[in-house]
Amino acid sequence: MPQTTIYALVMLAAGIGIPLLAALNAGLGKSLGSPIAATAVLFCVALLAASLLLVISGEIPKLSRLSITPKQFLCGGFFVAFYVLSVTFIAPKFGVGNAVFFVLIGQMISAAAIDHYGLFGAQVSPLSLTRAAGLSVMAFGVWLTQQG
Template identity: 60%
Template sequence: MPTTTLYAMIMLAAGIGVPILAALNAALGVRIGSPAGAAVFLFTIAFICALVVLVLFDKPSTLFTAISAPKHLFLAGVLVAFYVLSITYIAPHFGVGNAVFAVLLGQLISAAAIDHFGLFGSPVTPLTLTRAAGIGLMAAGVFVTQQVK
Protein backbone atom coordinates (compact mmCIF):
# COMPACT_ATOMS: atom_id res chain seq x y z
CA MET A 1 0.00 0.00 0.00
CA PRO A 2 1.55 3.32 -1.06
CA THR A 3 2.23 5.81 1.69
CA THR A 4 1.35 9.48 1.82
CA THR A 5 5.04 10.26 1.36
CA LEU A 6 5.18 8.15 -1.79
CA TYR A 7 2.08 9.88 -3.15
CA ALA A 8 3.63 13.27 -2.40
CA MET A 9 6.90 12.31 -4.10
CA ILE A 10 5.12 11.05 -7.21
CA MET A 11 3.08 14.25 -7.43
CA LEU A 12 6.21 16.33 -6.82
CA ALA A 13 7.81 14.58 -9.79
CA ALA A 14 4.67 15.26 -11.86
CA GLY A 15 4.82 18.91 -10.82
CA ILE A 16 8.46 19.13 -11.82
CA GLY A 17 7.47 17.75 -15.20
CA VAL A 18 4.82 20.42 -15.92
CA PRO A 19 7.23 23.30 -16.71
CA ILE A 20 9.50 20.89 -18.58
CA LEU A 21 6.50 19.74 -20.64
CA ALA A 22 5.60 23.38 -21.29
CA ALA A 23 9.11 24.34 -22.37
CA LEU A 24 9.64 21.29 -24.57
CA ASN A 25 6.27 21.47 -26.30
CA ALA A 26 6.52 25.24 -26.76
CA ALA A 27 9.95 24.78 -28.35
CA LEU A 28 8.55 22.05 -30.61
CA GLY A 29 5.65 24.31 -31.59
CA VAL A 30 8.05 27.13 -32.51
CA ARG A 31 10.38 24.75 -34.37
CA ILE A 32 7.64 23.23 -36.53
CA GLY A 33 5.69 26.50 -36.77
CA SER A 34 2.51 25.08 -35.25
CA PRO A 35 1.50 24.96 -31.57
CA ALA A 36 -1.45 22.74 -32.55
CA GLY A 37 0.87 20.40 -34.45
CA ALA A 38 3.13 20.15 -31.41
CA ALA A 39 0.09 19.33 -29.27
CA VAL A 40 -0.92 16.56 -31.69
CA PHE A 41 2.54 14.98 -31.38
CA LEU A 42 2.42 15.32 -27.59
CA PHE A 43 -1.02 13.69 -27.36
CA THR A 44 -0.02 10.90 -29.75
CA ILE A 45 3.00 10.02 -27.62
CA ALA A 46 0.96 10.40 -24.42
CA PHE A 47 -1.73 8.10 -25.85
CA ILE A 48 0.82 5.44 -26.71
CA CYS A 49 2.37 5.65 -23.23
CA ALA A 50 -1.02 5.43 -21.51
CA LEU A 51 -2.02 2.51 -23.73
CA VAL A 52 1.18 0.63 -22.83
CA VAL A 53 0.52 1.19 -19.11
CA LEU A 54 -3.10 0.07 -19.55
CA VAL A 55 -2.07 -3.12 -21.34
CA LEU A 56 0.80 -3.96 -18.97
CA PHE A 57 -0.68 -3.01 -15.60
CA ASP A 58 -4.44 -2.78 -15.95
CA LYS A 59 -7.33 -4.31 -17.86
CA PRO A 60 -7.82 -3.10 -21.44
CA SER A 61 -11.51 -4.01 -21.05
CA THR A 62 -11.87 -0.86 -18.91
CA LEU A 63 -11.98 1.09 -22.17
CA PHE A 64 -15.37 -0.46 -22.91
CA THR A 65 -16.57 0.20 -19.36
CA ALA A 66 -15.67 3.88 -19.73
CA ILE A 67 -18.24 4.25 -22.52
CA SER A 68 -21.03 3.96 -19.94
CA ALA A 69 -19.52 6.62 -17.63
CA PRO A 70 -21.33 9.95 -17.28
CA LYS A 71 -20.35 12.07 -20.27
CA HIS A 72 -19.35 15.11 -18.18
CA LEU A 73 -16.38 13.11 -16.89
CA PHE A 74 -14.85 13.27 -20.37
CA LEU A 75 -14.53 17.04 -20.01
CA ALA A 76 -11.11 16.25 -18.47
CA GLY A 77 -9.86 15.49 -21.99
CA VAL A 78 -11.04 18.90 -23.20
CA LEU A 79 -9.33 20.56 -20.23
CA VAL A 80 -5.99 18.83 -20.82
CA ALA A 81 -6.17 19.76 -24.51
CA PHE A 82 -6.90 23.38 -23.53
CA TYR A 83 -3.95 23.40 -21.15
CA VAL A 84 -1.49 21.89 -23.64
CA LEU A 85 -2.63 24.06 -26.55
CA SER A 86 -2.61 27.25 -24.47
CA ILE A 87 0.78 26.64 -22.81
CA THR A 88 2.32 25.59 -26.13
CA TYR A 89 1.11 28.78 -27.81
CA ILE A 90 1.60 31.25 -24.93
CA ALA A 91 4.89 30.12 -23.33
CA PRO A 92 7.12 31.31 -26.21
CA HIS A 93 5.54 34.79 -25.95
CA PHE A 94 4.91 35.11 -22.21
CA GLY A 95 7.70 32.89 -20.84
CA VAL A 96 7.45 29.40 -19.39
CA GLY A 97 7.77 30.71 -15.83
CA ASN A 98 5.04 33.32 -16.24
CA ALA A 99 2.73 30.82 -17.92
CA VAL A 100 3.28 28.09 -15.33
CA PHE A 101 2.92 30.53 -12.43
CA ALA A 102 -0.45 31.68 -13.82
CA VAL A 103 -1.48 28.04 -14.21
CA LEU A 104 -0.39 27.38 -10.61
CA LEU A 105 -2.56 30.23 -9.34
CA GLY A 106 -5.53 28.80 -11.24
CA GLN A 107 -4.80 25.36 -9.78
CA LEU A 108 -4.77 26.75 -6.24
CA ILE A 109 -8.15 28.38 -6.74
CA SER A 110 -9.86 25.43 -8.40
CA ALA A 111 -8.31 22.84 -6.05
CA ALA A 112 -9.56 24.76 -3.02
CA ALA A 113 -13.09 24.89 -4.48
CA ILE A 114 -13.07 21.20 -5.47
CA ASP A 115 -11.85 20.16 -2.02
CA HIS A 116 -14.20 22.48 -0.12
CA PHE A 117 -17.33 21.31 -1.91
CA GLY A 118 -16.20 17.71 -2.54
CA LEU A 119 -16.81 18.13 -6.26
CA PHE A 120 -16.51 15.20 -8.68
CA GLY A 121 -16.43 12.68 -5.82
CA SER A 122 -13.41 14.21 -4.10
CA PRO A 123 -13.09 13.98 -0.32
CA VAL A 124 -14.34 17.13 1.40
CA THR A 125 -11.61 19.29 2.91
CA PRO A 126 -13.22 22.50 4.17
CA LEU A 127 -11.62 25.82 3.29
CA THR A 128 -10.70 26.93 6.79
CA LEU A 129 -9.18 30.30 7.58
CA THR A 130 -5.78 28.63 8.03
CA ARG A 131 -6.03 26.83 4.70
CA ALA A 132 -7.20 29.99 2.94
CA ALA A 133 -4.26 31.88 4.45
CA GLY A 134 -1.87 29.21 3.19
CA ILE A 135 -3.36 29.38 -0.30
CA GLY A 136 -3.19 33.19 -0.12
CA LEU A 137 0.46 32.98 0.88
CA MET A 138 1.17 30.68 -2.06
CA ALA A 139 -0.70 33.05 -4.39
CA ALA A 140 1.32 35.97 -3.00
CA GLY A 141 4.49 33.99 -3.67
CA VAL A 142 3.42 33.46 -7.26
CA PHE A 143 2.78 37.20 -7.56
CA VAL A 144 6.13 38.15 -5.98
CA THR A 145 8.08 35.86 -8.30
CA GLN A 146 6.62 37.71 -11.26
CA GLN A 147 7.63 41.13 -9.91
CA VAL A 148 11.36 40.37 -9.89
CA LYS A 149 12.71 41.26 -13.32
Protein backbone atom coordinates in the same frame (compact mmCIF):
# COMPACT_ATOMS: atom_id res chain seq x y z
CA MET B 1 8.06 4.71 3.23
CA PRO B 2 4.52 5.87 4.12
CA GLN B 3 2.01 5.87 1.29
CA THR B 4 1.34 9.59 1.73
CA THR B 5 5.05 10.27 1.21
CA ILE B 6 4.98 8.25 -2.02
CA TYR B 7 1.90 10.19 -3.17
CA ALA B 8 3.61 13.49 -2.35
CA LEU B 9 6.75 12.50 -4.27
CA VAL B 10 4.78 11.37 -7.32
CA MET B 11 2.83 14.64 -7.33
CA LEU B 12 6.05 16.60 -6.87
CA ALA B 13 7.42 14.84 -9.96
CA ALA B 14 4.19 15.67 -11.84
CA GLY B 15 4.59 19.30 -10.80
CA ILE B 16 8.18 19.31 -12.03
CA GLY B 17 6.87 17.94 -15.31
CA ILE B 18 4.45 20.81 -15.97
CA PRO B 19 7.11 23.45 -16.76
CA LEU B 20 9.12 20.82 -18.64
CA LEU B 21 6.06 20.02 -20.75
CA ALA B 22 5.51 23.74 -21.34
CA ALA B 23 9.11 24.36 -22.43
CA LEU B 24 9.43 21.20 -24.53
CA ASN B 25 6.11 21.60 -26.32
CA ALA B 26 6.71 25.32 -26.87
CA GLY B 27 10.02 24.36 -28.50
CA LEU B 28 8.26 21.72 -30.58
CA GLY B 29 5.69 24.31 -31.63
CA LYS B 30 8.45 26.67 -32.74
CA SER B 31 10.25 23.87 -34.56
CA LEU B 32 7.10 22.78 -36.39
CA GLY B 33 5.90 26.34 -36.88
CA SER B 34 2.55 25.47 -35.30
CA PRO B 35 1.47 25.17 -31.66
CA ILE B 36 -1.55 23.15 -32.83
CA ALA B 37 0.63 20.63 -34.68
CA ALA B 38 2.92 20.38 -31.64
CA THR B 39 -0.09 19.69 -29.42
CA ALA B 40 -1.32 16.97 -31.78
CA VAL B 41 2.13 15.34 -31.73
CA LEU B 42 2.24 15.55 -27.92
CA PHE B 43 -1.13 13.80 -27.64
CA CYS B 44 -0.07 11.09 -30.10
CA VAL B 45 3.01 10.38 -27.99
CA ALA B 46 0.88 10.49 -24.82
CA LEU B 47 -1.66 8.08 -26.36
CA LEU B 48 1.12 5.66 -27.26
CA ALA B 49 2.60 5.86 -23.75
CA ALA B 50 -0.78 5.42 -22.04
CA SER B 51 -1.72 2.56 -24.38
CA LEU B 52 1.54 0.80 -23.62
CA LEU B 53 0.88 1.12 -19.88
CA LEU B 54 -2.66 -0.18 -20.41
CA VAL B 55 -1.31 -3.27 -22.17
CA ILE B 56 1.52 -3.86 -19.67
CA SER B 57 -0.83 -3.49 -16.68
CA GLY B 58 -3.42 -5.85 -18.16
CA GLU B 59 -6.18 -3.30 -17.61
CA ILE B 60 -7.52 -3.18 -21.17
CA PRO B 61 -10.75 -4.98 -20.10
CA LYS B 62 -11.57 -2.04 -17.81
CA LEU B 63 -12.23 0.08 -20.91
CA SER B 64 -15.52 -1.82 -21.28
CA ARG B 65 -16.82 0.23 -18.31
CA LEU B 66 -16.55 3.42 -20.38
CA SER B 67 -20.15 3.08 -21.56
CA ILE B 68 -21.47 3.32 -17.97
CA THR B 69 -19.10 6.11 -16.90
CA PRO B 70 -20.77 9.51 -16.31
CA LYS B 71 -20.02 11.53 -19.43
CA GLN B 72 -18.86 14.65 -17.53
CA PHE B 73 -15.76 12.71 -16.50
CA LEU B 74 -14.70 12.60 -20.15
CA CYS B 75 -14.43 16.41 -20.24
CA GLY B 76 -11.00 16.27 -18.60
CA GLY B 77 -9.60 15.69 -22.07
CA PHE B 78 -10.85 19.12 -23.14
CA PHE B 79 -9.12 20.77 -20.19
CA VAL B 80 -5.80 19.05 -20.82
CA ALA B 81 -6.02 19.92 -24.53
CA PHE B 82 -6.78 23.55 -23.63
CA TYR B 83 -3.87 23.62 -21.19
CA VAL B 84 -1.38 22.13 -23.64
CA LEU B 85 -2.53 24.32 -26.54
CA SER B 86 -2.48 27.50 -24.46
CA VAL B 87 0.91 26.87 -22.85
CA THR B 88 2.43 25.80 -26.17
CA PHE B 89 1.23 29.00 -27.79
CA ILE B 90 1.77 31.44 -24.90
CA ALA B 91 4.94 30.24 -23.12
CA PRO B 92 7.31 31.29 -25.93
CA LYS B 93 5.80 34.78 -25.92
CA PHE B 94 5.13 35.21 -22.20
CA GLY B 95 7.87 33.03 -20.68
CA VAL B 96 7.55 29.55 -19.18
CA GLY B 97 7.81 30.95 -15.65
CA ASN B 98 5.06 33.50 -16.19
CA ALA B 99 2.81 30.97 -17.89
CA VAL B 100 3.27 28.40 -15.13
CA PHE B 101 2.81 31.13 -12.47
CA PHE B 102 -0.71 31.81 -13.70
CA VAL B 103 -1.39 28.08 -14.12
CA LEU B 104 -0.41 27.55 -10.46
CA ILE B 105 -2.68 30.36 -9.27
CA GLY B 106 -5.54 28.88 -11.32
CA GLN B 107 -4.83 25.41 -9.92
CA MET B 108 -4.94 26.68 -6.34
CA ILE B 109 -8.25 28.47 -6.90
CA SER B 110 -9.95 25.56 -8.65
CA ALA B 111 -8.52 22.95 -6.25
CA ALA B 112 -9.85 24.92 -3.26
CA ALA B 113 -13.31 25.12 -4.85
CA ILE B 114 -13.34 21.43 -5.83
CA ASP B 115 -12.27 20.39 -2.32
CA HIS B 116 -14.63 22.80 -0.55
CA TYR B 117 -17.71 21.57 -2.40
CA GLY B 118 -16.57 17.99 -3.04
CA LEU B 119 -17.14 18.48 -6.76
CA PHE B 120 -16.98 15.48 -9.11
CA GLY B 121 -16.86 13.08 -6.16
CA ALA B 122 -13.76 14.63 -4.57
CA GLN B 123 -13.24 14.33 -0.84
CA VAL B 124 -14.81 17.34 0.92
CA SER B 125 -12.28 19.57 2.64
CA PRO B 126 -13.95 22.86 3.60
CA LEU B 127 -12.12 26.11 2.93
CA SER B 128 -11.38 27.24 6.45
CA LEU B 129 -9.73 30.52 7.35
CA THR B 130 -6.49 28.60 7.94
CA ARG B 131 -6.63 26.95 4.49
CA ALA B 132 -7.48 30.27 2.84
CA ALA B 133 -4.52 31.88 4.59
CA GLY B 134 -2.27 29.03 3.46
CA LEU B 135 -3.45 29.40 -0.13
CA SER B 136 -2.84 33.14 0.07
CA VAL B 137 0.70 32.56 1.35
CA MET B 138 1.31 30.04 -1.45
CA ALA B 139 -0.03 32.46 -4.07
CA PHE B 140 2.14 35.23 -2.65
CA GLY B 141 5.14 32.89 -2.74
CA VAL B 142 4.49 31.99 -6.36
CA TRP B 143 4.15 35.70 -7.16
CA LEU B 144 7.46 36.42 -5.37
CA THR B 145 9.27 33.89 -7.55
CA GLN B 146 8.32 35.93 -10.62
CA GLN B 147 9.65 39.23 -9.31
CA GLY B 148 12.98 40.59 -10.55
